[in-house]
Structure formats: C-alpha cells, structure tokens
Amino acid sequence: MLTLSNLSKRYSNGHLALSGIDLSVGPGEILGVVGGSGCGKSTLLRLISGLETPSDGRIEIGGSPVSGPRDEVGFVFQEPRLMPWLSIDDNVAFGIRHLAREERDVRVREALVRVGLAGFAGHWPRELSGGMAQRAALARALVGRPQILLLDEPFSALDALTRNDLQEHLLDLWAYDRPTMVLVTHDIEEALALSDRIVVMQPAPGRVQVTVTPPLSRPRDRASLEFQEWKRHLLAELHHSFVRPARQGDERFPAAAI
Amino acid sequence: MTVTHPSDPYNEVAPASLPAVTAPSRRTGEEDASVVSARPGRRWNWLLGLIVPVGLAVGWEIAVAAGLGDGRLLPPPSKIIATLSALAATGELLSHIVATLCRVALGFVFGVLAGTFLGALTGYSTLARALLDPTLQALRAIPSIAWVPVFILWFGIFETSKVILIAVGVFFPIYLALSGAILGVDRKLVEVARIFRFSGPEMVWRVLLPATLPAYVIALRAGLGLGWMFVVAAEFMGASEGLGFLLVDGQMTGRPQTVLASIAVFAVLGKLTDWLLAQGSLRFLRWQDGFNPTA
Numbered sequence: 414m415l416t417l418s419n420l421s422k423r424y425s426n427g428h429l430a431l432s433g434i435d436l437s438v439g440p441g442e443i444l445g446v447v448g449g450s451g452c453g454k455s456t457l458l459r460l461i462s463g464l465e466t467p468s469d470g471r472i473e474i475g476g477s478p479v480s481g482p483r484d485e486v487g488f489v490f491q492e493p494r495l496m497p498w499l500s501i502d503d504n505v506a507f508g509i510r511h512l513a514r515e516e517r518d519v520r521v522r523e524a525l526v527r528v529g530l531a532g533f534a535g536h537w538p539r540e541l542s543g544g545m546a547q548r549a550a551l552a553r554a555l556v557g558r559p560q561i562l563l564l565d566e567p568f569s570a571l572d573a574l575t576r577n578d579l580q581e582h583l584l585d586l587w588a589y590d591r592p593t594m595v596l597v598t599h600d601i602e603e604a605l606a607l608s609d610r611i612v613v614m615q616p617a618p619g620r621v622q623v624t625v626t627p628p629l630s631r632p633r634d635r636a637s638l639e640f641q642e643w644k645r646h647l648l649a650e651l652h653h654s655f656v657r658p659a660r661q662g663d664e665r666f667p668a669a670a671i
Numbered sequence: 672m673t674v675t676h677p678s679d680p681y682n683e684v685a686p687a688s689l690p691a692v693t694a695p696s697r698r699t700g701e702e703d704a705s706v707v708s709a710r711p712g713r714r715w716n717w718l719l720g721l722i723v724p725v726g727l728a729v730g731w732e733i734a735v736a737a738g739l740g741d742g743r744l745l746p747p748p749s750k751i752i753a754t755l756s757a758l759a760a761t762g763e764l765l766s767h768i769v770a771t772l773c774r775v776a777l778g779f780v781f782g783v784l785a786g787t788f789l790g791a792l793t794g795y796s797t798l799a800r801a802l803l804d805p806t807l808q809a810l811r812a813i814p815s816i817a818w819v820p821v822f823i824l825w826f827g828i829f830e831t832s833k834v835i836l837i838a839v840g841v842f843f844p845i846y847l848a849l850s851g852a853i854l855g856v857d858r859k860l861v862e863v864a865r866i867f868r869f870s871g872p873e874m875v876w877r878v879l880l881p882a883t884l885p886a887y888v889i890a891l892r893a894g895l896g897l898g899w900m901f902v903v904a905a906e907f908m909g910a911s912e913g914l915g916f917l918l919v920d921g922q923m924t925g926r927p928q929t930v931l932a933s934i935a936v937f938a939v940l941g942k943l944t945d946w947l948l949a950q951g952s953l954r955f956l957r958w959q960d961g962f963n964p965t966a
C-alpha cells in the first residue's frame with residue numbers, strides 16, 4: 414500500500430531530519446511510529462503526505478510515486494486546525510468540496526454522527542472543547558474516505574481522559590473503511606493500544622531503530638501483564654535510542670562530556 | 672462516625688450551611704435584575720454622545736440670539752437648517768448628494784476591486800510581490816492630491832478624473848492591509864488546504880480571504896473614509912454639482928451657512944456609509960470571538 418525506500422530529508426537550513434528510511438505498510442495496517450521529540454516523526458508524515466518533498470529516496474502509494482498531496486491520503490494534525498470562519502459542518506465538508514451538494518451533506522452528517530458530534534453541525538469551532546475540535550478534525554480527514562490516514566500526535570494536546578476516549582474511538586472509526594493508518598505519537602501506551610506494528614525511531618539523523626510487532630490480541634487490555642511488559646520493553650528501547658549515539662561516541666560530543 | 676460525636680465540627684457547620692445554599696440563588700436573582708436594568712441603559716448610551724454637540728449648537732444659537740456672538744461668519748444652527756431645507760425644497764440638495772455619492776461609490780468600487788486583486792496577488796505570490804510591491808509602495812509615497820493636475824491633464828476635468836482620484840485614495844489602505852494580512856495568515860491552516868489540494872484561486876478565495884476578512888473590513892472602512900476625503904478634493908478641482916462644489920460655491924459667494932450646511936451633510940453621509948459598511952460586514956464576522964465592528 415505504502416512503501417518508503419531509502420527516504421531522506423535535509424531541510425533547506427542543512428539539517429538532516431531523516432536518513433535512509435525503508436518502510437512498507439500494508440493495506441488496512443495500523444503502523445505506530447514512536448520516538449522522542451525531534452527525531453523526524455512529523456517530517457516522515459509530511460513527506461508521505463506530499464507537504465514536503467524528499468531530498469532522496471522514494472515514496473510510493475499503491476505503486477505510484479508521491480509528488481504532492483493526494484486525494485487518497487488524509488491527515489490529522491496535532492492541533493485541530495479547523496477554519497475558524499466555517500461552522501463545524503462546513504469544516505468537515507472542507508475537503509469534499511468537489512462532491513455534489515446532496516452527497517456532501519449526506520457524508521458530512523454521517524461523519525459527524527460517527528465522531529459523536531451530530532448535535533454540533535452549526536457550531537463555530539471556538540465553541541468546541543479541545544477533544545470535540547479534534548473529533549471534528551478526524552471527521553474532516555475521514556469524510557473523503559482516504560485509503561491512507563496519517564495522524565501526527567493527534568491526541569497529545571488532550572487531557573488523559575479525553576485522550577483514552579479518543580484512542581478507542583479511533584479504532585471504531587478505522588473499522589468502517591479500514592484505511593491504512595500511520596500514527597505518530599510519543600506516547601508508548603497509545604502506540605501499543607492501537608498499532609499492529611510499531612516503529613521506534615532514533616534521532617540525529619532520524620532513522621528507524623527497531624520495528625516490533627507486539628503479539629497482543631484485540632481489543633487490547635491496557636491493564637494486562639503482557640501489555641505492561643511490552644510497554645516496559647518499548648520504553649527501554651526508546652530510552653536506549655537517546656543514549657546510544659552518545660555511548661557509541663558521537664563525533665559531536667567529546668567522550669569526557671558523557 | 673460523625674453522627675456519634677455531637678461535638679464534631681461538621682455537625683455544627685451543617686445547619687449554618689443552609690442559608691449559604693440559598694444565598695447563590697438570591698444572588699442570581701439580583702444579577703438578573705441588574706442585567707434587566709442595564710439593558711435600557713446600554714440602549715440609550717449613544718444619546719450620551721449627542722450631549723456635547725447638541726449642547727454646543729444650542730449654546731451658540733443662544734449666544735448669537737443674545738448678540739454675544741457673530742452669527743455671520745459662524746451661522747447658528749437654525750440658519751444652517753434653514754439653508755438645508757431651502758436647498759432641499761428646490762431639489763438642489765438631493766442632486767448634490769446624488770452626484771457626490773455616485774462619485775464616491777464608483778471610486779470606492781474601483782479602488783476596492785484593484786486593491787483587493789493586487790493585494791491578494793502580492794500576498795499570495797512571492798513573484799508578484801517582488802515584481803509589483805516596490806512600484807506600488809513608491810506610488811503610495813506620492814501624496815495622492817499631487818495626482819490632481821496629472822489626472823486632469825490625462826482624463827479631463829469631468830467625471831473620469833474624479834473617480835480615478837477617489838479610487839487611488841481608496842486603493843492603498845486596502846492593498847496594504849490585504850497583502851500584509853495574507854502574509855500573516857496561519858501557515859497551519861494553509862497546510863490543511865494544501866492537503867486537500869486546493870488550487871491557487873481556491874486557496875485565495877476559501878482560506879486567505881476569509882482569514883483576512885477582519886483586517887479587510889477595517890481596511891474597507893479606512894478606504895471609504897479616504898474616499899470621502901478625496902471626493903472633496905476631486906470636486907474642488909472643478910465641478911458643477913456635488914457637495915464639494917456646494918462648499919466652494921458657498922465660499923465664493925460669501926455664504927458661510929452654505930459651507931457649513933454641506934460640511935454637515937458630509938458628516939452625516941460619512942458616518943452613515945461607514946455604519947452601513949460595518950453593519951453589512953457584521954454577519955460575515957460572527958465567527959470571530961469578541962469582534963465589534965460598530966465600536
């Protein structure tokens with residue numbers, strides 16, 4: 414479905430954000446991407462979405478190379494990014510402007526029901542709480558029925574309760590059309606609760622440290638021993654990723670500084 | 672546990688808390704009453720603004736009537752009103768108003784169209800900005816009144832040169848505000864539109880213009896104000912009708928009451944058109960938190 418080969422990104426200021434990423438995501442797969450801040454997670458999603466262009470390597474969706482944003486790719490940002498001058502239903506309709514009016518109305522209504530905002534169609538974005546606004550953003554991304562949904566820390570700005578609620582809700586939403594999902598997060602529990610497969614990234618330059626497929630059954634029980642064990646395992650892995658470059662003698666740091 | 676200890680402080684507090692529970696509801700009642708009484712107060716607030724001008728007018732009227740002031744150079748309000756009604760009776764006043772309004776309206780429309788188009792273009796396209804903005808900024812540095820002789824030479828003394836002068840005055844605040852506001856639009860919202868593959872014109876129409884609408888409305892009002900300023904300059908440069916003509920005519924024929932009458936009409940029309948513009952834009956700005964364009 415989605416294939417990245419030898420993907421690298423150097424920003425115009427010379428900063429190498431990603432280097433040599435090889436990754437393949439199957440149809441309907443939920444891929445979690447975890448890593449500390451600054452290790453290129455957002456850059457990875459922005460490259461896949463076509464918002465940024467790679468400096469090297471290839472991105473292919475369904476076999477055809479990505480050269481810019483595509484209709485079959487949806488994006489949910491860390492912030493809701495709703496247009497403040499559009500009501501909630503118009504915000505959800507924002508990306509399906511080419512559809513006929515009746516079809517659009519039907520889809521918007523359906524999407525709002527699915528994310529639990531049926532009663533808020535005519536509200537302004539400023540009248541919504543953070544969690545509700547992010548639900549609206551989810552509806553906007555899903556209403557066009559993308560084959561690939563990219564999510565960049567979509568719930569990290571929300572309180573813990575709302576976050577858990579939306580994580581479970583995301584799985585319900587996924588079940589309708591089963592899009593391929595790439596979920597970037599720095600929250601290991603979120604990645605474990607949702608993903609089929611998890612990529613741990615390491616920084617400077619951003620690259621894949623390890624890919625794991627936790628053999629956890631669904632629905633996932635966060636309190637289970639297995640879950641907790643995997644969480645500990647991934648945490649150690651993540652910690653490792655930040656220590657290892659220095660331990661191995663990164664040229665930028667003199668050994669004495671460690 | 673608390674029940675078995677009669678000396679428990681909670682037990683003693685409990686009865687005392689009863690009036691405390693009813694207190695909020697009483698307070699809400701008071702708030703309701705104050706809201707109700709405040710509403711008519713707010714409704715008549717604008718009357719406060721009339722006290723000073725009306726007081727001055729009445730004071731001057733009395734001063735002239737009592738022989739304390741010279742009513743010839745600064746005619747009392749009664750004389751101005753008499754002049755206005757005389758002008759109105761012959762239909763002259765209306766034709767002057769219509770002539771001036773038409774010029775302002777035409778100049779405003781052309782100025783707004785040009786300012787909006789070029790402002791949106793230079794705000795959206797880096798190339799257009801590099802190409803056009805320096806020239807437009809240089810033109811802006813010219814005091815617009817300096818164009819008067821040029822426009823008369825090029826477009827003659829009649830309507831065209833007047834409308835163009837007004838349009839030039841209206842153009843710059845709108846151009847400046849719009850191109851600046853577009854550069855300041857939140858990049859994050861623009862990215863959402865890019866994800867949905869908006870074309871350039873779609874981006875301008877559906878993201879950049881709505882996002883800049885609050886600044887745009889303020890620029891429209893500033894532009895309209897300049898339009899009124901420039902119509903006077905335009906009508907000074909030779910006209911056979913219009914409020915600016917009335918002004919000059921009053922001066923030439925030594926009738927200060929005519930001069931003041933046309934100034935009064937300018938004041939009323941300027942305020943009225945600005946109010947209409949603000950009211951008209953209100954429904955497009957409801958999404959904004961705490962925006963009050965009539966303030």
Ligand SMILES: Nc1ncnc2c1ncn2[C@@H]1O[C@H](COP(=O)(O)OP(=O)(O)O)[C@@H](O)[C@H]1O
Pocket residue numbers: 424425426428429430448449450451452453454455456457619
């Ligand atoms: N537009 C940009 N220009 C230059 N450097 C950037 C840009 N965006 C991100 N970076 C840098 O690239 C690295 C990775 O950033 P990012 O992908 O946002 O990381 P993450 O999402 O994992 O926190 C960071 O060091 C960041 O400073």
Ligand SMILES: [Mg+2]
Pocket residue numbers: 454455456565566
């Ligand atoms: Mg990020």
